[in-house]
Amino acid sequence: MSAFGVVVTARRSRRALLVVAVSLAALVATGCQSSNSPTSSAKGPNAIAAELIQPTISIDPATYTTGVRPSATVHVDAKDGKLTKVVVVDQKSHRVKGTISADGTTYASTGKLQLARHYVVRAFAVGIKGTRSTQVSYFDTIKPKGRLTTAISPLGGSTMGVGMPIIVRFSHPVHRRAVVERRLTVHTDKPIVGGWNWISSTEVHFRPRTYWPPYTHVQIHVHLMGVNAGHGIWGHESRTVAFDTGPSMISVVNVKKDTLTVHRNGKVVRVIPVTTGKADFLTRNGIKVILEKFVSHIMDSRTVGIPMSSPDFYRIDVPYAMRVTWSGEFVHAAPWSVASQGRENVSHGCVGMSMSNGIWLFNRSLVGDVVQVVGSPRPLEPGNGYTDWNVPWSTWKAGSALHS
Numbered sequence: 001m002s003a004f005g006v007v008v009t010a011r012r013s014r015r016a017l018l019v020v021a022v023s024l025a026a027l028v029a030t031g032c033q034s035s036n037s038p039t040s041s042a043k044g045p046n047a048i049a050a051e052l053i054q055p056t057i058s059i060d061p062a063t064y065t066t067g068v069r070p071s072a073t074v075h076v077d078a079k080d081g082k083l084t085k086v087v088v089v090d091q092k093s094h095r096v097k098g099t100i101s102a103d104g105t106t107y108a109s110t111g112k113l114q115l116a117r118h119y120v121v122r123a124f125a126v127g128i129k130g131t132r133s134t135q136v137s138y139f140d141t142i143k144p145k146g147r148l149t150t151a152i153s154p155l156g157g158s159t160m161g162v163g164m165p166i167i168v169r170f171s172h173p174v175h176r177r178a179v180v181e182r183r184l185t186v187h188t189d190k191p192i193v194g195g196w197n198w199i200s201s202t203e204v205h206f207r208p209r210t211y212w213p214p215y216t217h218v219q220i221h222v223h224l225m226g227v228n229a230g231h232g233i234w235g236h237e238s239r240t241v242a243f244d245t246g247p248s249m250i251s252v253v254n255v256k257k258d259t260l261t262v263h264r265n266g267k268v269v270r271v272i273p274v275t276t277g278k279a280d281f282l283t284r285n286g287i288k289v290i291l292e293k294f295v296s297h298i299m300d301s302r303t304v305g306i307p308m309s310s311p312d313f314y315r316i317d318v319p320y321a322m323r324v325t326w327s328g329e330f331v332h333a334a335p336w337s338v339a340s341q342g343r344e345n346v347s348h349g350c351v352g353m354s355m356s357n358g359i360w361l362f363n364r365s366l367v368g369d370v371v372q373v374v375g376s377p378r379p380l381e382p383g384n385g386y387t388d389w390n391v392p393w394s395t396w397k398a399g400s401a402l403h404s
Contacts, residue, residue: 055081055125057135065139070115070226070234072141074098076107081127083107090117112225115234116143145232146172148180150222154368156241162213162248163289164368165388166206166220173201175230177401183223183235190216197391197399199383207388207396211370214248214265249369251331251361253351255283256375258342260331260351262361272357273342275334276376277349281312284349286380287389288324288371290331293362297321297330301348304328312348319355320362324371325385331371333358 060075061068074096076086082104088096088111096119097111107123121137153167154160166186174180181196186206194208212218219242224235250263253274260272277283300315304327307313321332334341334352341353351371353361370389373380380387388396397403 052131053080053127053129054131055079055127055133057083057123057125057133059121059123059135059137061137061139063137063139068113068119068139068141069228070113070141072113074107074109074113074119074121076121076123076135078105078123078125081125081131081133083123083125085122085124087122088119090114090119092117113141115141115147115226115236117141142234144234146234147236148172148174148224148227148229148233149237150224152220152222152241154241154243156243158243159246159366160243161290161366161368161370162211162245162250163287163370163386163389164212164245165289165386166218167386168204168206168220168222170202170204170229172229172233173231175201175233176228177201177204179227180224180229180235181401183227185221185223187219187221188213188216192216195397195400196402197388197396198401205388209393211248211250211389212245214245216245218243218245245368246366249365251365251369251371253283253331253371253373254375255285255345255373258345260353260361262364264364270357270360272353272361275337275340275342275347275352276345276373277347277378278345281348282378283345283347283351283373283376284325284329284378284380284384285373285376286387288329288373288380289386289389290365290367290369290371291323291326291385292367293365294321294323295319295362297332299328299330304348306348314348320358322362322365322371323385325380327381327384331361333362 056079058077061072074088076083083100086098086100086107088098088109096109096113098107098109100107118140123135125133149171151169154164168184177198181204184196186194190213192208192213194206196204196206198204219240221240223238225238227235229235248265252261253276255276258274258276260274261268262270297318299318301313302308318330319333321330323330329349331351333355335355337346337352338354340346380390
């Protein structure tokens with residue numbers, strides 16, 4: 001018994017040793033394969049760090065900045081990643097246009113900012129291994145003391161006479177005239193030489209050196225949005241106004257000969273007998289421009305200082321009247337003075353003609369046409385109508401804020 005038992009124990013020990021040997025061999029083989037295989041999934045420290053890095057986003061203007069100029073550009077930069085989306089929007093949900101660069105690292109706004117607005121910038125970026133970042137910034141633009149707007153004559157779409165100046169009137173005094181004038185441009189489809197002249201801090205005129213060419217298309221471009229006009233006043237609009245000129249219509253009134261000679265496109269088309277102002281009411285000398293037209297217009301002498309008690313008082317419904325001065329001079333039909341027309345001057349300063357001639361001239365005239373009075377000793381006051389053409393060209397140019 002005891003001998004048999006010893007033999008059995010020995011056999012079991014050899015089998016156990018064999019299993020252990022095979023297991024150790026497998027472990028050794030496995031260890032060699034792990035250290036030498038190129039397809040190992042183990043990651044080094046640099047690869048792990050790359051996965052953890054998030055992109056960083058910087059925004060200019062910095063958050064909570066105030067007093068940003070409307071001309072400013074919003075810039076966004078991304079580091080360790082690429083921008084995927086940038087949104088710039090004001091409190092009224094108006095979005096500012098902009099562009100992300102081709103490599104995705106920068107953004108710049110291309111749209112204009114508005115005055116007195118609160119803006120929010122939201123930027124989104126993705127990292128090298130898909131990590132994501134978001135950045136938000138807030139800023140406010142300048143709050144001006146006043147907003148500069150314009151009223152422009154002529155009105156857009158109108159057809160005007162060749163003597164019509166361009167008139168820009170401002171809502172506030174302009175203290176930085178040169179800055180503002182640079183933002184006012186005139187384009188024509190026919191070549192001209194022209195220039196601006198400041199009448200006051202709230203009004204500037206443009207005229208060619210000579211009258212506009214007939215049948216010319218004129219565009220006035222106003223680019224004042226975000227322009228600093230001085231003393232806390234900022235431009236608040238950018239727009240274009242366009243008009244056309246009609247035929248050249250120049251009427252020359254000779255007070256000594258009592259005639260009105262009509263030049264149309266360079267040719268004399270009619271000589272009209274007229275009467276002009278009598279001794280105490282002389283018609284003003286100089287180049288005038290038709291300001292407005294009325295088929296019928298009530299004229300009352302009290303508006304020019306002649307009371308009802310005066311023998312010169314009048315109140316009359318005047319037909320086919322065209323105003324040429326703000327003080328009350330008109331060119332009009334005057335059927336009551338036909339006997340004097342072409343012979344003597346009997347009016348209170350207006351230029352009167354027969355009904356048929358008045359209708360003929362009225363129907364062919366435009367606001368902006370030229371009426372030049374010659375031979376009168378009474379001068380035309382500057383600003384009493386559109387008196388720009390009475391200013392010598394050299395003097396006119398000197399009235400520009402850009403004159404050097």
